[in-house]
Amino acid sequence: MERQQVLYLWASGSSLDSGTVGWAFHDGTEGAGPQLPDGSPPYPTGVDALTDGWMLLQSSQLIAPVQGDEHVNAYLDFEFVFERRFSIDTRPPERV
Amino acid sequence: MANDMDDMPTVDHRLTTRQMADFVVNGFIRFDALVPPDVNERGIEEMRHLEAERFAPEGLKPPHTGTPLADCYPAPSAIGEYLRLPQIQGIIESFVGTGPTFDHDWTHHIQPHATYMQPLHVDAIIDSRDPNFDVQLFWYPHDVEPGEGGTRFVPGSHLRHVRSSGLDRYQHINGEQQFVGPAGTVVVFHHGLWHAGQPNPGAGDRWMHKVRLNPTQPQVRLWNTVDLDDLQNPPSDHFFARMMPDSVAQAFRTWHPWMSITDYRNEQVQRAKLWRYLTDDDTYDVDHYLTRLESRAELVR
Numbered sequence: 001m002e003r004q005q006v007l008y009l010w011a012s013g014s015s016l017d018s019g020t021v022g023w024a025f026h027d028g029t030e031g032a033g034p035q036l037p038d039g040s041p042p043y044p045t046g047v048d049a050l051t052d053g054w055m056l057l058q059s060s061q062l063i064a065p066v067q068g069d070e071h072v073n074a075y076l077d078f079e080f081v082f083e084r085r086f087s088i089d090t091r092p093p094e095r096v
Numbered sequence: 097m098a099n100d101m102d103d104m105p106t107v108d109h110r111l112t113t114r115q116m117a118d119f120v121v122n123g124f125i126r127f128d129a130l131v132p133p134d135v136n137e138r139g140i141e142e143m144r145h146l147e148a149e150r151f152a153p154e155g156l157k158p159p160h161t162g163t164p165l166a167d168c169y170p171a172p173s174a175i176g177e178y179l180r181l182p183q184i185q186g187i188i189e190s191f192v193g194t195g196p197t198f199d200h201d202w203t204h205h206i207q208p209h210a211t212y213m214q215p216l217h218v219d220a221i222i223d224s225r226d227p228n229f230d231v232q233l234f235w236y237p238h239d240v241e242p243g244e245g246g247t248r249f250v251p252g253s254h255l256r257h258v259r260s261s262g263l264d265r266y267q268h269i270n271g272e273q274q275f276v277g278p279a280g281t282v283v284v285f286h287h288g289l290w291h292a293g294q295p296n297p298g299a300g301d302r303w304m305h306k307v308r309l310n311p312t313q314p315q316v317r318l319w320n321t322v323d324l325d326d327l328q329n330p331p332s333d334h335f336f337a338r339m340m341p342d343s344v345a346q347a348f349r350t351w352h353p354w355m356s357i358t359d360y361r362n363e364q365v366q367r368a369k370l371w372r373y374l375t376d377d378d379t380y381d382v383d384h385y386l387t388r389l390e391s392r393a394e395l396v397r
Contacts, residue, residue, distance in 0.1 A: 008265060008267075010266075010269075011356075012355075012356045012357070013356060013357075020270075021269065021270045021353070021354040021355070021356070022266055022267075022268055022269040022270065022354060023267065023268050024265055024266065024267035024268065025267065040268065040270075041268070041270065071362045071365040071366065071385075072256075072257055072362065072366070073255070073256045073257075073359050073362045073363060073366070074256050074257050074258050075256075075258055075262055075263075076266070076269075076354075077356065077358070077359075078356070
C-alpha cells in the first residue's frame with residue numbers, strides 16, 4: 001500500500017529558497033518511512049527539502065493586504081507543503 | 097514618638113520602563129522563584145482541591161467572573177496569599193492598575209507520563225483592535241526541569257490577530273520556548289501570546305495556576321516611570337539615520353527569529369502603537385514608520 005508523508009515548511013520570504021522559520025510533519029507511514037533529518041529546522045530552506053526527495057504540493061499565494069490592515073500581522077505568510085510517498089507492506093505476517 | 101517603620105523607605109515593586117518595553121516586545125515577562133516555598137507547597141494542595149471541586153456540588157470554587165481581584169481568594173488561601181505578595185501586587189498594578197477584575201482561572205494539572213500535546217493556540221477569541229489588554233499570570237509552584245515539557249510559547253506572537261484554531265498546524269516555530277524554571281516562578285503573559293501545554297514525560301504531577309485579569313482603568317503609565325524620560329526616544333529615532341544608544345526604540349528593534357522582514361517591520365509599528373497608548377504619547381515612533389505615513393499629507397501640501 002502506498003502511504004503519504006506531508007511536510008509543511010514556513011519560510012521567511014515568498015521564495016522556496018528563503019529560510020525556514022517553522023515546520024510540521026505528518027507521517028502516514030506511522031514510522032515505517034524515513035523520518036526528518038536532525039536539526040531545528042530539519043531543512044534550512046524548501047530547496048533543501050526538494051534535494052532530499054520531497055515533492056512540492058502547494059505554495060501560498062501572494063495576497064495584497066486589505067486596505068486598513070497593511071500593518072497587522074496574522075498567520076505565517078509563506079507556507080510550502082511537500083509530500084513523499086512510500087510503499088508499505090501492510091499484509092499481516094505469515095504464520096510459520 | 098514616631099514608629100521606626102515610618103523611617104523605612106517604601107519599596108516600589110512596580111516594573112521599570114525597560115521591563116515594560118521588553119514586555120511590549122516579547123509579550124511575556126518572568127520572575128523566577130518569586131513565591132516562597134511554603135506558599136508553593138500549600139498552593140499545590142489548593143490547586144488539587146480546586147481541580148477536584150470546581151464543578152462538584154460542594155467544595156472549593158473559583159471566584160465569579162467580574163469580581164474585583166481584591167475580593168478574590170479570601171484567607172485562608174495560598175492562591176490569595178501569592179496574589180497578595182507585594183511583588184505580585186506591583187507587577188499586576190504595572191499592567192492593569194490597582195483595581196483589576198477577575199476574568200477566570202484554571203488549574204493546569206498534567207499527569208505523570210501524559211502524552212497529550214496541546215496544539216498552539218491563543219485563549220478566548222480574536223480581540224478588538226484597541227490597545228487595551230489583559231494579563232494572564234502563570235504560577236509554577238514546583239521546579240520544571242529541561243525536558244519535562246513546560247508550557248510552550250512563542251515570544252513576540254501576542255500582537256497578531258489570529259483565530260485560535262488557525263495555529264494548530266504550527267508544530268515548530270524558530271525561537272519558541274518551553275518553560276523551564278524553579279519553583280515559585282511567575283510568568284506574566286499578554287493575553288494574545290501563542291502558547292500550548294506540553295506532554296509530561298516525568299514521573300511527577302505537574303501543576304500550574306493561571307489567572308486572567310481585566311483592567312478597569314486606562315493602562316497608562318501605571319509602572320514606575322522614573323526612568324521613562326531617559327529611555328523615551330524622540331519620534332525621529334531611526335535605524336537608517338540617527339538613534340539613541342539606549343532607548344525604548346532599541347528594545348523595539350528586537351527581531352524574533354521566526355519573523356519575515358515584513359512581519360518585523362509591522363511588529364515595530366504595532367509595538368509603537370501600543371507604546372503610544374501606554375505612555376499617552378501619540379507622537380511616539382520607532383524607525384519613522386508611523387510618522388512617515390502620518391506626516392505625508394502635510395509634507396506635500
